[in-house]
Amino acid sequence: MAGTDPEVEVAILGAGVAGIAAARALLAAGRSCVVLEAKDRAGGRAHACTTLGAVFDHGATWLHQARENPLAAHLGAHVDHDRVRERHLHLGDRFATQEELAAYWRAHRAFEAALAAAPLAPDRAASEAAPRGGPWDATIAHWLGHQINGAALSRLSLEDYVRTALDGPNLLPQEGVGGLVARLAEGLPIRLRHPVTRLDWRGPGVVLEGPWGALRAGRAIVTVSTGVLAAGGLRFVPELPAEVRAAIAGLPMGLLTKFGFRLLRDVGLPPFHSARRAVTPAAPQPMSWIFRPFGAPIVFGFVGGDRAWDLLKEGVAATEAAARADFAAMFGEGALGEALITRWGDDPCFLGSYSHARPGHHASRALLARPLGEGRLAFAGEATHSRFAGTVAGAWLSGEAAAALAPAG
Numbered sequence: 001m002a003g004t005d006p007e008v009e010v011a012i013l014g015a016g017v018a019g020i021a022a023a024r025a026l027l028a029a030g031r032s033c034v035v036l037e038a039k040d041r042a043g044g045r046a047h048a049c050t051t052l053g054a055v056f057d058h059g060a061t062w063l064h065q066a067r068e069n070p071l072a073a074h075l076g077a078h079v080d081h082d083r084v085r086e087r088h089l090h091l092g093d094r095f096a097t098q099e100e101l102a103a104y105w106r107a108h109r110a111f112e113a114a115l116a117a118a119p120l121a122p123d124r125a126a127s128e129a130a131p132r133g134g135p136w137d138a139t140i141a142h143w144l145g146h147q148i149n150g151a152a153l154s155r156l157s158l159e160d161y162v163r164t165a166l167d168g169p170n171l172l173p174q175e176g177v178g179g180l181v182a183r184l185a186e187g188l189p190i191r192l193r194h195p196v197t198r199l200d201w202r203g204p205g206v207v208l209e210g211p212w213g214a215l216r217a218g219r220a221i222v223t224v225s226t227g228v229l230a231a232g233g234l235r236f237v238p239e240l241p242a243e244v245r246a247a248i249a250g251l252p253m254g255l256l257t258k259f260g261f262r263l264l265r266d267v268g269l270p271p272f273h274s275a276r277r278a279v280t281p282a283a284p285q286p287m288s289w290i291f292r293p294f295g296a297p298i299v300f301g302f303v304g305g306d307r308a309w310d311l312l313k314e315g316v317a318a319t320e321a322a323a324r325a326d327f328a329a330m331f332g333e334g335a336l337g338e339a340l341i342t343r344w345g346d347d348p349c350f351l352g353s354y355s356h357a358r359p360g361h362h363a364s365r366a367l368l369a370r371p372l373g374e375g376r377l378a379f380a381g382e383a384t385h386s387r388f389a390g391t392v393a394g395a396w397l398s399g400e401a402a403a404a405l406a407p408a409g
């Protein structure tokens with residue numbers, strides 16, 4: 001670095017939501033920046049395409065907690081999902097009655113209240129504060145752990161779980177969250193197909209290298225997932241401090257595999273309604289489904305946590321077959337046509353869907369968000385946001401915060 005002028009003030013590693021937010025904030029402040037992105041598209045885990053006759057978000061789908069969600073300011077046409085959906089619960093041989101559903105939601109609220117009210121110190125697994133033994137508790141634990149957080153409650157820090165818990169409104173953009181984010185990336189200085197494999201932050205500036213060459217910058221903002229950081233394909237020179245490496249290890253990626261199917265026949269559920277199955281001995285790790293968003297002829301669904309990792313290892317065909325069987329258990333055979341199955345878990349640019357803190361590691365997010373080397377190296381991305389971790393809101397806010405750290409000089 002010595003004796004060479006940086007080509008740009010800030011190099012941003014990754015054109016996901018955090019990288020896009022950082023670039024927009026830097027440019028608005030009159031700073032120069034370049035975003036280096038490994039893939040041939042921007043958006044990262046917010047990515048939509050038109051397929052199966054509908055807009056399909058591969059990753060992020062809702063803007064949660066919309067009143068505090070910075071992306072809500074950029075929304076086009078959308079619905080408030082909570083206002084247009086009814087949630088159906090399948091009990092193994094039939095759907096729950098209104099009375100059973102009311103009991104289920106009462107138990108759900110009590111379960112969440114128990115977690116929220118539990119003492120946070122010392123930090124421990126969320127499962128330790130979870131109610132057990134009630135008729136709905138196994139289903140609720142499965143839902144809040146595997147299906148929402150991408151990992152069992154026993155693998156989640158209670159404090160992180162409570163501090164990052166989300167509420168509504170949950171908005172569904174008609175263009176997809178991916179479409180919204182792609183709009184926000186337009187015109188930014190993003191270099192696609194520019195994977196970074198080495199980041200030298202010895203100073204006075206930084207040097208980023210990849211198969212495409214090298215780039216000198218005043219400072220770097222790294223937004224890749226903690227899965228990518230832990231895998232080691234991006235080498236830091238010097239090595240990251242031990243406490244930062246421990247923070248990364250404390251924030252592993254959960255997995256939510258999303259899939260979509262063309263609907264070949266009406267199964268009786270109106271647009272936006274959802275269906276999930278109760279945990280039973282025959283269905284210990286069921287999936288969840290959303291019908292015909294915006295009237296489109298599709299149904300999309302999720303499998304999360306342990307079962308998602310197992311199915312990922314077994315392959316796309318196994319995941320598709322398992323999803324078809326889950327659906328058929330509720331609606332019979334023959335309703336699902338062509339499928340799209342996502343693979344976030346083994347895509348080397350992500351290696352999971354979003355981060356969670358391991359029990360005892362609730363402080364890891366704040367630690368990872370601290371800049372290093374007098375501000376030459378900063379981490380951003382969903383994993384670094386202590387309140388909206390795991391979401392596009394957290395990614396966006398963390399990108400803006402990292403951009404604001406960069407000194408004007």
Ligand SMILES: Cc1cc2nc3c(=O)[nH]c(=O)nc-3n(C[C@H](O)[C@H](O)[C@H](O)COP(=O)(O)OP(=O)(O)OC[C@H]3O[C@@H](n4cnc5c(N)ncnc54)[C@H](O)[C@@H]3O)c2cc1C
Nearest residue numbers: 014016017018038044045060061062196381382390391392
């Ligand atoms: C199935 C699924 C459902 C989800 N649902 C929701 C939801 O409903 N609502 C919500 O708010 N959030 C949801 N999320 C989470 C949300 O998508 C993420 O939290 C958010 O998009 C993360 O953004 P980011 O910028 O932190 O990281 P990323 O999107 O991972 O961006 C990092 C970028 O870095 C790139 N990259 C990786 N390695 C390198 C390298 N070596 N060199 C250069 N570039 C590299 C990647 O390709 C990527 O573009 C979901 C995620 C998944 C997978």
